[in-house]
Amino acid sequence: MSNKGKAHRPVNVDPVDLMRFAWPVTAIASISHRISGVILFVGVLFALYALEQSLADQASFESMKAAMLSPFGKLVTWGLLAALAYHVVAGIKHLMMDMEIADTLEGGRFAAKVTLLFGGILVVLAAIWVFPA
Numbered sequence: 001m002s003n004k005g006k007a008h009r010p011v012n013v014d015p016v017d018l019m020r021f022a023w024p025v026t027a028i029a030s031i032s033h034r035i036s037g038v039i040l041f042v043g044v045l046f047a048l049y050a051l052e053q054s055l056a057d058q059a060s061f062e063s064m065k066a067a068m069l070s071p072f073g074k075l076v077t078w079g080l081l082a083a084l085a086y087h088v089v090a091g092i093k094h095l096m097m098d099m100e101i102a103d104t105l106e107g108g109r110f111a112a113k114v115t116l117l118f119g120g121i122l123v124v125l126a127a128i129w130v131f132p133a
Contacts, residue, residue: 029112032119033090039083046076078130085122090115 054064067073093115097103102111 024109025116026108026112029090029093029115032086032116033094036083036087036090039079040087043076043080043083047080074130078127081126081130082123085126086119089119089122 050064050068054061068077093102093111097108097111102108
């Protein structure tokens with residue numbers, strides 16, 4: 001057997017090279033969908049804890065209210081809303097692709113661009129809602 005084809009393959013990939021790699025728009029949309037799902041999964045724990053604390057008694061409610069109105073609480077709220085908004089948009093894209101709408105390579109690229117556009121718009125709108133001027 002010949003090793004001609006394997007002689008020029010990289011053995012290790014430098015992490016800096018990953019930043020220079022031109023990611024396809026479909027990969028960016030897919031990875032973002034997965035990341036938003038993980039954020040939502042972890043965020044449910046915080047949301048349930050906040051709900052439990054707010055329902056315990058009046059003092060706990062006031063404490064949770066103050067925490068949610070703090071800059072960090074608003075950032076967490078915005079992060080969860082942003083993840084939810086993008087995840088829903090990407091989920092709709094996946095449902096459409098399951099119905100064989102935009103399931104070609106070019107259609108997938110277009111759908112990924114639309115997903116990133118609408119997801120970005122919703123993330124900005126969530127920021128405007130959570131952080132009013």
